[in-house]
Amino acid sequence: MAKCKPLSDQGDWNFDLLNQYQTEIARVAKHYRLATYPNQIEVITAEQMMDAYASVGMPIGYNHWTFGKKFIQTEQNYKRGQMGLAYEIVINSDPCISYLMEENSMTMQALVMAHACYGHNSFFKGNYLFKSWTDASSIIDYLLFAKNYISECEQKFGISDVESCLDACHALMNHGVDRYKRPQKISLEEELQRQKDREEYLQSQVNTLWRTVPKNNDKTNQTKATFPSEPQENILYFIEKNAPLLKPWQREIVRIVRKVSQYFYPQKQTQVMNEGWACFWHYTILNHLYDEGLVTDKFMMEFLHNHTNVVAQPDYNSRYYSGINPYALGFTMFIDIRRICEQPTEEDKLWFPEIAGSNWLDTLHFAMENFKDESFISQYLSPKLMRDFKLFYLHDDEKESYIEVAAIHNESGYKKIRAALSEQYNLSNLEVNIQVTNADIDGDRSLTLKYTPHQKVPLADSKDEVIKHLFTLWQFDVRLVKDNENGQEEVIAQYPEPNSPLENE
Amino acid sequence: MTNFIDRRLNSKNKSTVNRQRFIRRYKRQIKKSVEQAINRRGVTDVERGENITITKKDLSEPVFHQGKGGIKDRVHPGNDQFSTGDRIKRPPQQQGQGGGQGNASDSGEGDDDFVFSISKDEYLNLLFEDLELPNLEKNQLDKLIDYKTVRSGYCAEGVASNIDIVKSLQGSIARRIAMTSSKRKKLTILELELAALIADKYDHIQEIKKLTAEIDILKSKISKVPFIDTFDLRFRNYTKQAIPTSKAVMFCLMDVSGSMDQATKDIAKRFYILLYLFLTRTYKTIDVVYIRHHTQAKEVDEEEFFYSQETGGTIASSALDLMVNIMNERYQASGWNIYAAQASDGDNWADDSPRCKQLLTESILPRARYFSYIEITQRPHQTLWQQYQEIAAYTEHFAIQHIKTVEDIYPVFRELFKKNNNKAA
Numbered sequence: 001m002a003k004c005k006p007l008s009d010q011g012d013w014n015f016d017l018l019n020q021y022q023t024e025i026a027r028v029a030k031h032y033r034l035a036t037y038p039n040q041i042e043v044i045t046a047e048q049m050m051d052a053y054a055s056v057g058m059p060i061g062y063n064h065w066t067f068g069k070k071f072i073q074t075e076q077n078y079k080r081g082q083m084g085l086a087y088e089i090v091i092n093s094d095p096c097i098s099y100l101m102e103e104n105s106m107t108m109q110a111l112v113m114a115h116a117c118y119g120h121n122s123f124f125k126g127n128y129l130f131k132s133w134t135d136a137s138s139i140i141d142y143l144l145f146a147k148n149y150i151s152e153c154e155q156k157f158g159i160s161d162v163e164s165c166l167d168a169c170h171a172l173m174n175h176g177v178d179r180y181k182r183p184q185k186i187s188l189e190e191e192l193q194r195q196k197d198r199e200e201y202l203q204s205q206v207n208t209l210w211r212t213v214p215k216n217n218d219k220t221n222q223t224k225a226t227f228p229s230e231p232q233e234n235i236l237y238f239i240e241k242n243a244p245l246l247k248p249w250q251r252e253i254v255r256i257v258r259k260v261s262q263y264f265y266p267q268k269q270t271q272v273m274n275e276g277w278a279c280f281w282h283y284t285i286l287n288h289l290y291d292e293g294l295v296t297d298k299f300m301m302e303f304l305h306n307h308t309n310v311v312a313q314p315d316y317n318s319r320y321y322s323g324i325n326p327y328a329l330g331f332t333m334f335i336d337i338r339r340i341c342e343q344p345t346e347e348d349k350l351w352f353p354e355i356a357g358s359n360w361l362d363t364l365h366f367a368m369e370n371f372k373d374e375s376f377i378s379q380y381l382s383p384k385l386m387r388d389f390k391l392f393y394l395h396d397d398e399k400e401s402y403i404e405v406a407a408i409h410n411e412s413g414y415k416k417i418r419a420a421l422s423e424q425y426n427l428s429n430l431e432v433n434i435q436v437t438n439a440d441i442d443g444d445r446s447l448t449l450k451y452t453p454h455q456k457v458p459l460a461d462s463k464d465e466v467i468k469h470l471f472t473l474w475q476f477d478v479r480l481v482k483d484n485e486n487g488q489e490e491v492i493a494q495y496p497e498p499n500s501p502l503e504n505e
Numbered sequence: 506m507t508n509f510i511d512r513r514l515n516s517k518n519k520s521t522v523n524r525q526r527f528i529r530r531y532k533r534q535i536k537k538s539v540e541q542a543i544n545r546r547g548v549t550d551v552e553r554g555e556n557i558t559i560t561k562k563d564l565s566e567p568v569f570h571q572g573k574g575g576i577k578d579r580v581h582p583g584n585d586q587f588s589t590g591d592r593i594k595r596p597p598q599q600q601g602q603g604g605g606q607g608n609a610s611d612s613g614e615g616d617d618d619f620v621f622s623i624s625k626d627e628y629l630n631l632l633f634e635d636l637e638l639p640n641l642e643k644n645q646l647d648k649l650i651d652y653k654t655v656r657s658g659y660c661a662e663g664v665a666s667n668i669d670i671v672k673s674l675q676g677s678i679a680r681r682i683a684m685t686s687s688k689r690k691k692l693t694i695l696e697l698e699l700a701a702l703i704a705d706k707y708d709h710i711q712e713i714k715k716l717t718a719e720i721d722i723l724k725s726k727i728s729k730v731p732f733i734d735t736f737d738l739r740f741r742n743y744t745k746q747a748i749p750t751s752k753a754v755m756f757c758l759m760d761v762s763g764s765m766d767q768a769t770k771d772i773a774k775r776f777y778i779l780l781y782l783f784l785t786r787t788y789k790t791i792d793v794v795y796i797r798h799h800t801q802a803k804e805v806d807e808e809e810f811f812y813s814q815e816t817g818g819t820i821a822s823s824a825l826d827l828m829v830n831i832m833n834e835r836y837q838a839s840g841w842n843i844y845a846a847q848a849s850d851g852d853n854w855a856d857d858s859p860r861c862k863q864l865l866t867e868s869i870l871p872r873a874r875y876f877s878y879i880e881i882t883q884r885p886h887q888t889l890w891q892q893y894q895e896i897a898a899y900t901e902h903f904a905i906q907h908i909k910t911v912e913d914i915y916p917v918f919r920e921l922f923k924k925n926n927n928k929a930a
Contacts, residue, residue: 015509015511018509019509022507022509026507038507038508039507039508040507040508040510041507041508041509041510042509042510042511042512043509043510043511043512043513044512044513044515045513048512048513048515048519050520051519051520054520054523055519055520061523063522063523063526064523064526065523065526065527065529065530065531066523066527066566067520067523067526068520068522068523068524068525068526068527068528069527069564069619071520071523071524072524072527072621073619073621075621076620076621076622095508099512102513117507159526159529163526163530167566170566171566171567171568172568173568174568174569175569313582313583314582314583315582315583315585316581316582316583316584317583317585318583321583324580324581324582389582389583390582390583390584390585391580391581391582391584392580392581392584392587393578393579393580394578394579394580394581394593395576395578396576396577396578396579396595397576398573398574398575398576401594401595402592402593402594402595403592403593403594403595404590404591404592404593405587405588405589405590405591405592405593406578406589407589408584408587408588408589409584410589412589413589417580420578420579420580421580423578424578424579424580430571431570432569432570432571434569453575454571454575455575455576455577455578456574456575456576457571457572457574457575457576457577458571458572458573458574458575459569459570459571459572460569460570460571460572460573461572462565462567462568462569462570463567463569465565465567466567466568466569469567
């Protein structure tokens with residue numbers, strides 16, 4: 001390969017230099033077939049970065065005290081030097097917005113551009129979850145709509161009312177997601193156009209539902225139908241459509257929170273893959289540039305220093321250990337897949353017959369496009385990687401007085417570890433399973449939700465507070481039940497607290 | 506396709522609104538913290554904000570999540586000693602983060618406090634919300650006035666020392682251009698004609714002579730226009746501007762006789778701190794004069810004022826006397842806003858109380874902006890209170906309040922300075 005004149009590795013960056021690096025990175029990215037949204041790279045200061053942190057990655061956020069709290073926390077930690085700020089934040093939008101911090105050196109800016117503008121960006125564009133669940137081109141518009149709508153509500157109905165509605169929605173935010181159904185895409189014009197109609201339509205639907213006509217009553221009694229006919233996992237959606245006393249603007253706010261939650265849902269499901277993919281590409285692209293002679297040794301030293309910090313995995317007994325580092329796991333897995341394609345061992349041929357020896361770039365793109373963390377790990381975690389990480393699997397049953405080592409990185413343990421690690425990233429196991437089972441539309445209008453524990457793990461005490469929030473939305477009795485060992489439902493939380501013990505039906 | 510955008514100059518306080526929302530939401534807790542913090546401060550220590558502490562529990566945003574117990578399966582890296590089937594004793598449940606060892610509590614809820622700082626202004630705003638200085642508006646203009654000399658443009662007359670050279674020369678240039686322009690135009694025309702005649706192949710001796718004469722006359726006329734004229738001169742103009750003074754003096758008067766114990770003094774101290782802080786919101790410079798008294802009054806520094814022990818009887822008028830003297834000596838000028846706060850346990854030599862009343866009504870109250878008297882006692886009121894009550898009945902800027910315990914300080918202070926103060930005399 002012909003050596004080129006290297007780009008400047010001066011510590012300070014300027015826009016000219018940024019552009020030169022960007023052009024080179026884009027060229028290499030294209031060489032590796034990374035398809036991206038157009039990039040919009042914004043240079044910001046540390047203070048602005050803290051603002052961006054506070055709004056949890058939304059470029060335009062509605063106003064709420066919780067973002068103020070996050071900002072104060074971030075600022076406080078940053079000032080005391082307890083944490084550094086991330087080098088970048090990238091937003092799943094079209095064009096893809098990336099924030100670069102002013103303080104970064106030129107090397108860091110190049111690293112960040114390769115990482116965010118080509119790594120994350122191509123992931124957002126290519127991964128099936130993002131493709132089918134989020135609409136990058138409309139998110140900015142939608143957030144703008146949400147911000148304006150909420151501030152309008154604040155003017156019309158008072159900050160306090162809007163705040164308490166948002167508080168309640170935030171408490172249930174994790175339960176505002178359609179996990180299996182594909183949501184509708186959202187766009188600003190449509191949203192504005194439809195919002196008015198929806199307001200009236202929704203209200204009329206609700207009114208129909210709650211109309212107390214005696215004849216209707218008889219019918220439902222005959223069929224013994226419950227409402228909803230199927231349990232509903234999307235609690236916020238159920239509230240939006242069916243809560244009896246909510247005002248139209250409150251329904252709209254519930255919807256906004258729900259949509260935001262849905263927008264972030266794929267990111268939660270692909271943390272390991274997304275970061276791993278981005279790390280793999282900043283590593284590969286910058287090494288490619290180095291091989292071409294475009295960047296200097298000095299540049300590479302600084303880059304590798306930062307890179308190794310990011311993808312370091314402390315051991316379980318290290319004081320820095322706080323679970324498995326998604327950057328480390330993801331990065332190593334993508335590197336490992338490439339290794340399996342290019343230099344497969346006998347073991348790899350046995351474990352991964354379909355990818356061993358295949359074109360690594362094709363395989364990598366396929367993996368990026370068609371998996372989420374859970375399936376990615378169960379598909380691609382190799383025995384070699386498990387040995388390198390020295391993974392071991394602990395089984396902790398509350399009933400026993402000890403914790404058992406269920407598997408370690410050996411022949412008999414590989415599959416168990418892989419399955420367990422995959423489960424560890426299965427959101428439906430991590431997030432509690434609570435569904436709306438019954439709304440008593442003919443009786444006292446009480447709402448019943450059911451908690452189905454995963455591996456007998458109980459709900460944390462915060463459930464009582466959340467139930468109160470749910471009550472502010474539903475405005476009639478709310479109770480949370482769980483099947484006990486005899487298969488009968490028992491109430492584990494309810495609001496308002498009953499004065500006398502509830503009678504069983 | 507890539508765009509670079511430099512956002513560094515955009516406003517960086519995107520979170521301000523949210524921060525205010527946060528403060529608004531937790532006002533009750535923050536206020537409590539602010540009120541506690543006041544006790545830790547020195548009287549004149551106001552140049553900083555305050556750290557606010559709120560327990561995390563109050564701030565939590567509850568969500569449904571998994572609790573402790575049940576079966577938890579976790580994979581960890583870095584196996585250095587375990588084999589399949591090993592049994593590890595369960596580590597004692599600690600609060601907070603589970604350290605590795607299979608302790609799967611990934612949502613440790615620490616009870617740490619949430620600490621953050623608010624700026625000095627936010628601090629004072631919270632502390633003195635809804636309070637105002639009494640009588641401030643009414644005599645703002647007749648008493649608070651001081652004069653400041655400020656530049657205000659230029660004028661055509663003035664003393665020589667105020668001449669503004671640049672402005673004057675600008676005027677001179679303009680005048681010279683204006684006065685000579687028609688002549689110079691003529692001159693150029695004539696000079697062109699002359700040049701044409703000289704260049705002509707025929708001789709025009711007569712005409713050249715005439716033209717040269719005309720040119721000379723024009724030139725001398727131009728040169729006679731003076732370089733500078735009194736008309737050009739500009740002088741810097743100054744005017745006096747009335748400004749409310751930002752100077753205030755606060756007299757702290759305290760009884761230090763044997764009957765005042767340290768607890769009572771602490772209560773008084775806190776009251777003075779509040780008053781001082783409150784005054785800093787309005788005035789830039791504040792003098793504090795500490796006067797303590799038993800049978801005799803003495804001006805002391807802060808340390809001595811609050812912490813030295815004295816014994817003896819009580820003659821409150823001695824302090825008032827001293828205050829009048831100091832006012833006459835040091836704060837005579839009309840620019841000073843005089844505030845005073847007297848604290849006592851109510852003990853006074855009975856014959857002295859009428860004299861206190863007299864001193865106050867004749868010498869102090871006419872010149873003071875506000876005088877407050879707080880009585881810190883658990884016992885019934887004595888003569889001093891009765892005499893003061895009479896004054897309070899007919900004097901707007903005199904207030905008396907009774908403090909029984911530490912908890913009363915802040916409410917009493919608020920009572921004294923609350924907006925639209927209707928004196929409960």
